[in-house]
Each structure stands twice: as structure tokens, then as C-alpha cells.
Amino acid sequence: MSSAPRTEPMTAEMVSEFVYKHSTGNDIGRFLAGMKDQKKIWCQRVRGLGVAVPPVGYSEADGSPAGEWVEVQPRGTVTAIARVFRPIAELHPSDLPFAYILVRLEGADTALAHIVVDDLDRLFIGSRVEAVWKPDEERIGSIRDIAHFRVIG
Amino acid sequence: MTQLRNVAIVGFAQAPIVARDEHRTAQEMLYPQVRRALEECGVSRDDIDYQVAGSSDYIDGRPFGFVMALDVMGSWPPRQDLHVEMDAAFAAYYAWLRMQAGDCDTAIVCGYGKSSEGDLDRVLNLQLDPFYLGAIGLDPTSTAALQASVFMEREKKSDVDLAEVTARNRAAGARNPDALLREATSPDDLAATEWVAAPLRAGYLAPKGETAVCLVLAAEGKAESMCDHPVWIQGLDQRIEMQNLGARDLAVGGGTELATRKALAMSGLATAADCDLVELSAANAAEEMILCGAMGLDPEKPQPVINPSGGALCGHPLMMTGLIRLGEVFRQLSGRAGERAVPDAERAMAHATSGHCLQQNLVIVCGKDRRWT
Amino acid sequence: MKRPVAVVGVGQTHHSARRADVSIAGLVREAVDRALLDAGLTHEDIDAVVIGKAPDQLEGVMQPEQFLAGALGAHMKPLLRVHTAGSVGASTAITAVTHVASGLYERVLTIAFEKQSEGNAMWALSPSLPFTPPLVAGAGGFFAPYCRAYIAKSDAPAHIGPMTVVNARENAMRNEYAHLRETVTLEEVTESIMLWEPIRYLETCPSSDGAVAMIIASEEQAKKGPRRPAWVKSGYSYAEAMWVPGRDQVSPRAGRDCVKHVYDTAGITDPWNQIDTAEIYVPFSWFEAMWLENLGFCAEGDGWKVIDRGDQRFGRHLPINPSGGVLCTNPIGASGMLRLGEVALQVMGRAGEHQVDGCKTALGHAYGGGAQYFAIWIVSSEL
């Protein structure tokens, strides 16, 4: 196949853009409503995982239906950290360096993924953090109704 | 369990991994590899009973990209066919199952995809659940860094350890003409590369690349005439875990551990250390250490050799990285590994993964001998 | 196949244009829960999961099986994700059959779904890509010329397409899960707007949200079940290249080769008389006539005559799509598995109001791509 035709490369850039609307269903929908209307973090007790945050309506460990709702505290302990030095525009939730964290909220048995934007030099695995809520008028029923977590110790 | 058939890898063709091939589409990159793989086996296209491919519509940047690959795979007359939206190593797993079911004796397994066309951070964000993990903009390097941070804290690993793992792979990759990165680099130089998402530096991340690969499988009775040294599949298993990063123990590759145990049991081996070499699909240095832990491997020991090809850390073509690991196992055990050959290698293990933080893992144990009599 | 394989449970969701009441996971679980209940099993009984859907661009989630793994009860189990264009639902089920036939797995959960309302199918499936002439307005624009060629080749009268729709809609009235449950008259079809002549608006499939799941099991496990299983006599998936000079897009060879293999393995020599019902993939009216020929139910050129005589209607010689089929329910990635699941229910004798009397042997079929992918199975009430 050495005789295959060759030419100057031809390339073209294109951006694929679309807004999807993901239905939440009852469980995720009520969790998000709790964030929006109550500034509360609700979890579900599920088989195999205990109090699971965020709730999805079933146990991700074995597929069984979720049990009762349990409120957990909007503060907890950091279990994992990814410090992002160069945020990616239109993807990452911050334009300035920030950190993704997993945080084990008080009362929960699994950890929530979120971000920390301030005091990054005081952020370590084991640090205590608490949720900083968006103002009432900006909460729309999204995991980002928590603007970020802040280090409290 | 019912009686299993001996199935062997009898051919493998791969184009050298490049950052970007500006002259060919994904399908045009694949065609020569399908030809080469069949030529290596000395068979014609019509001698192959089954075809299965692995690729992704989002990597292709269009729906139904795999439909266009039918043409370059020589799908005429019509072929028994399947396509999985997964790394092509999972396509090989399925071809093997198909042969166990008794419906075919020979198969080609194809992997393709032009990683360079899309923005992989954004593309792979779409693998995450759209409500929680996806909604906070997580990209694969950030999720990998979360995982690395847990692992390093737990196992008391440092930046230096990551640099050393990477340097070992880079030294191996220097001997692999198909690798994307073919220059050895010192741990110090790697530890001086910039942070992408700490604890991961640019130097510790698998470099994205593109290529096309075709592997040929044949059952006992056909395999012997297609290859001078067929490499027999002796055991395999794959497992997926839940995605939720906050509910998994990220420091432990639970799915990998289970898949390895099952695959070894099938192959009749006691431990992974009974293999002479292992090829891992680790997309960063910390993943490699987690995988070693899950598989019971000690990189300090001379055997098994880990990633004689340089592994994914010397070239990571998405949707093919896993199948290339299996191809390397074939090359090593069939005397086709050139100057990177592991001396006297008899048995080897290949690993493929899919998703964020090693969510889904496939382990295949191969050897020079037939497993079942 | 190395050993007998059976369907021991079938579950599907109610299908509609917008299942806004559930998430993707909720939709899939609705089908899975029903299939497990049907089989008298729980997630713990399942050895492996095989899932299929059409392009990920439909929902905007890449490889959604990864985030769905927990919802599917797949944590720490083997999982395979299949994608073979429109045929995917059927090829996915056949992939699950292979899992069991291989001897490695005893009970496999297989699922197919589509939640088209999360995005926009027209946008997702007909992107305007560089170097490629824009597709002529979606799947209808792609397939309409082949319908025209069929009409030209077979001298079919113009009313056959509309007649097919009238019958499909009537059938769907007996299927509680169908999306479109409203009868139409021949006049209403022929007076509906011509979208891609010769295909009118009412001759096209709807856009649906929905999911279907099945439990596939070994003989030993099937015999333990609470119900009569549907035995899979044979199942294959075939594909052919697009740019083959002289390729017959009206009656593709991949379809003919696939069904021949399926018949040979199942011992079918006279499909018209040996098969009691068939669910075949008819997204546009004319394809029913076309596939009747491609599947060997009649001679080439005679497919429209079967429809004209009404021999494929419910209660007649060979009921085709007693569920109403794709013309009444089309969650793209699930449509193929619905065909296979519906015929499994038929031979189990549990298809409800659309049960074909005395059904023992049935064929399920799906196709996809540019009429390039075919996946077909035959199920039977007898082992």
C-alpha cells in the first residue's frame, strides 16, 4: 500500500454543543429539592453501604431499593484531594486553581465529591470542611447549590 | 463449569502509536492492520468466521462511527459480527466466549479511534453520572488524582515513588518501536514536570495517542496452522464496580483483585507471580501501583516483569490500550517482542480497564501451552 | 450452541414520548425489576450483565452503563456493553445468550434502553460533520429511497405502506405497554403529511423513552423457574459493508445470510408454516413488506401481497408484530430487544391480550445501520 495517494492534511474544527435535560426521578429529585428549598443534605440508607450520599434510590452495592431518608450534616472530613492547577474553561467549576475533594459528611457512610476553592494550603486529607451554600435565589436544585466547601480545621 | 475449548491468539498487528495521524481517518488507519494481521496468519479474509470491534461514538465525535469500520474490516460477504462500546480488549473477551459457545473457530478483533480529534477531558467527563460527579466538571485526571491521593496517603507513597514507576515504564518503552514515547527519562526529570492535578504531574500521566489494532483468535485445530507459536488463553475474567467514587475504596482495586483471582483460578495458577510478565493498562503511575497491589505483584521482584512494552504510560490510545496489552503478551510469548523480549517467558497476564478510577477491569492469562486437554 | 439456553424472565417499561417521571437509571430499573420478578429471581442470582443501547449522543452520557452499574446490580460482576446501531437491542440479547451457551454463566441479565427525551434524536443522529455531505434529514430521508426502489422492483400498490400502519396501530391497542395506542384509518394515513416521499408522517415510527430486560438462563436453571421458559433455538448477528458495488439495500444479503443461519440451526425449512408469529423491525411502513421477503416468509416480490391479503394480521396465518412493533413503540436501542422479548412472551404463552393462540415457535428480528446490521433469533416453547 505504499502507492496510496498522499496530500497535505485537511482538518476541520467543530464544536458540538447541546443542552441535555436529564430527568431526575423521585429520589435524586427530592435530594435536589432538599438542597434548593431546605439547604439540607438528605441521604438514603441502603443495603451494603449504610447511609449513602448522594442518594440515587437504590444500593449501588447490590441494586436493592433504598431505605429511609437520613439527614446528614453539611460538614465533614476530607478523604481525598485532587488539586487542579489549570482549570479547564467551560468544564471545571472554577476559573482559579481549586481542589476536588471527597468529603465524608457527618452522619454519612460514603463520601461526597465536591470542591474547595479557598485556603488550599490548609487543605489536607483529614481536614474538616463545611458546605458554603449559594444564596436562596441562586439555588436551582443542583449539586452545585453548594457553591463549594470551606476548610474549618 | 462445562468443558472449555483451547483458544489462542495467532496474530496481532498494530500501527505505531502517534499523537495524531493527520493523513488518515480511524477507519483508514485500521484497514492496513487488518490486512497485516491476516497476512501474518497466512489466511484470507474469508477464512475468518467472526468479527468483533471495540470503539466509542464519543471518541469518534459522531454517532455510528463503527458502522464505517465495517467496510475496512472486509465485511463482504456479510460476516457474523458484533461491536462493543468498550476497549477492544473486551471485544477479545467476547470473541473468546463466542468460541466457547461453539459458534465460531476464528475471529478478528479490531480496535480503532482517533483520540486526537476530541478534547478527552470533556469527552470523558461525560462518562460520569450527570447529576453529581459529572455536574461538578470532573475530568479523568482529576478523578485519577483523587484516587492517587487516597492510595498514597494509605500506603505512604510519595512523589518520588510515582516518578520511579513512570521512569521504569519509560525505559521499557524506549525499546518498543510501537510506543508513542520512546525516550527513557529519569525520575528526577519526571518529578520536575508540572502538576496537572496534584498528586499527579504531567510526567506521570499516560500520553494520549492514536493507532489501530487487529488481533486474531483461533480455536484449537485452526490455531496451529495459523501461527508458529500460538499463545493460548488459559484464564480470563472481568468485573465492573459501581461508579460512585465516594462509595468505593479507591486505594484498593477491588474489581481487579476479584478478576485476577478468577482468571488465575481458571488458568490453574496460584498467584500472579507465576507469570513471567504482566501488561497493565494503567493511565498513570499511581494506578499502576494500585493494580500491582490488587493483583498481588511486587515490582521490586525480577519476576514477573511489569510492562515490558512500556505500558500505557508510553502511549495510551483510548479504546485500544487494553487490546494492545493482550497483543504485547502475544508478541512476548510467541517470540515477536524483539529487543524487549522477556527471556524464556512462558506465561503472561494482560489487563484492560474502562471508566474512571479503574472502574471496570479485565484480566487475561495466557501461556505457551494449551490449558485444557 | 454448546448447551441449551432459555429466556426465563421478561420485563419492559411503559413507553411514551417522555418518561419525565424517571431518571435513566429509574427507567432501566423499571424493566429490570419486572424481568427479575417475572423470573422469580433477585440481583444476587445474576452472574453477568449485558447491556445495549444506540448512540450515547442520544442521552449525552458516554458509556452510560458505567454510571448505571450500581442501578443494574452489576457491582463486582462482569458487564458487556453492546452497540450495533438499530439492531443493538437484538444483538445484545444474543450476546447474553452466548454468555450462557459458553458454559461460564448460568443466569445473565440483559437490558436495552433509550431515553430519547433527554436530548434530541434528530440532532444527535444527523450531526453536520465536516467532509461529509449533510444527511438528507434523518433516518427517513436515508431509507425512503430504498422503499421507493422496493415499490419499483415489486410493483407494489401505493396503499400497502398505509395498510401496514393501520394494522400495526390496531395491534398496539392490545399491548398495554405500547407508546402509540390509537387506531388510525387508511384515509388518515394517506392524508398525513408526506415527509420523505414515499414515506408519510403516519408511516414513521415514534420517538420513545423505554427499556426492556430479560433473564437468560441455562437449561438447569430454566427448569427451576416458576414459569415455562422460552427456549432459544438459535440466534445470530450479521453485518455487511456499506460501499459494496451492487449491494442490495432493499433485501440486504446480511439479512438473508443471517436468517438462513438461524433457520438452519433451528431446523426451520418452511418458515411461513413452521413459525407461528414474528416480531420484525419495521421503523417505516414499507419495511414490513420488505422484511417478509428478506426473511424468507414469501418469495421475492410477494411481501406486499401478504399484507394486501392480510395474512400477517392478528388471528391470521402468520401474525407479524402482534405487539404493534416499532411503528407504535420506538425507544431506539431497546426496539430490537423488544422484538426478541415479545416473541419470548409469545412462546411462553404470556403475551396477554396480544397472545397468538397456540404459539410454539416465533422469530424476533432487528436491523440497523444503512440496513447493514441484522440480529435474529428463534424461540420455542419446546426444548
Add this chain to the structure above:
Amino acid sequence: MSQPPDEPVKYIESKIHLPYDYVAGDYRALYMRALADKKILGSRCSVTGKVFVPPLMSSPESFAPADELVELSDRGIVTTFCVVNIPVIGREVELPYVAASVALDGADISIFAMVQECKAEDARMGMRVEAVWKPDGERTGDHTDISYFRPTGEPDAPRESYINRL
């Protein structure tokens, strides 16, 4: 309160923003650039001699390379078609229009093309058509360099010449 609100948030919006930088491939690049010179290129199978347009690297039928490029006529036969009454995303066309498969003279597979200067009810399988090119100076090496195809007025091709080359 020991429960979250009864009324769920119904959905979340998720904006996809995916830049792609596509590679045409040399075969397609040569084909597109030739359009600027009013030339239509195909590729010939090294085994069967059959000609593919747009050019393919290989023949799916013979599995052999098709690496010889050949120039094709800009005239051909409508092998089949449909009349489209709904708009094409990203392209402004007057409705209804004829979307056809056109087998160019000398080619063994058909291309998709739009036929204009022809009433929808006058379109026929077997109709002879020719390319209408954009004027000199306006062609850029793109598919739109052929504005559309139009009937040539020649007698229709016999049915057997196209019925198996859709």
C-alpha cells in the same frame, strides 16, 4: 422535618461543549480539493477494477487496496430518490426537494445528491442528471461546490442499468 420535600426537582440541565478537530484523510482531502477544479475523483480497486466515489482506501468487496485515483464524469443516473418535505439541519433548501442516489458514469457506487431544476413529481428513477457547479472563483473545495444536480434532458437510462446500483 425528617423527610426531604415531597415535590422533586424534575430535571437538571447539562450543557455539552465538545470541540473536535477532525481529520478528513488524504483520500477525502484529494476528492474535496478536486471539486474546486470541477473534477470528481474516484478510486479504483486494484483487484476488481471497480470505481468508488468518493474514493475509498480499500474495496469492502474484494478487501484489496483501491489506491488508483481516477477522474469521473459529472453526469449520471438517478438510481432512486425520495422527495423531502422537511428541512435539512444546517442547509437552506427550498422545499420540497429531491434527495437522490446518483450513479455517476464510470462509478460502481452511488453518491447522495440533491436534484433541482426539476419538479418533485417529475423526478424518476433512471433520469439522467448532471452536476451544476458553483461559478469559478466561488468553489472552495467543499461538497457545496456542486450546488445540485439537474436533469440533462437525455432519454432515461434503461431500468436494468441502475436497479441493482442503488
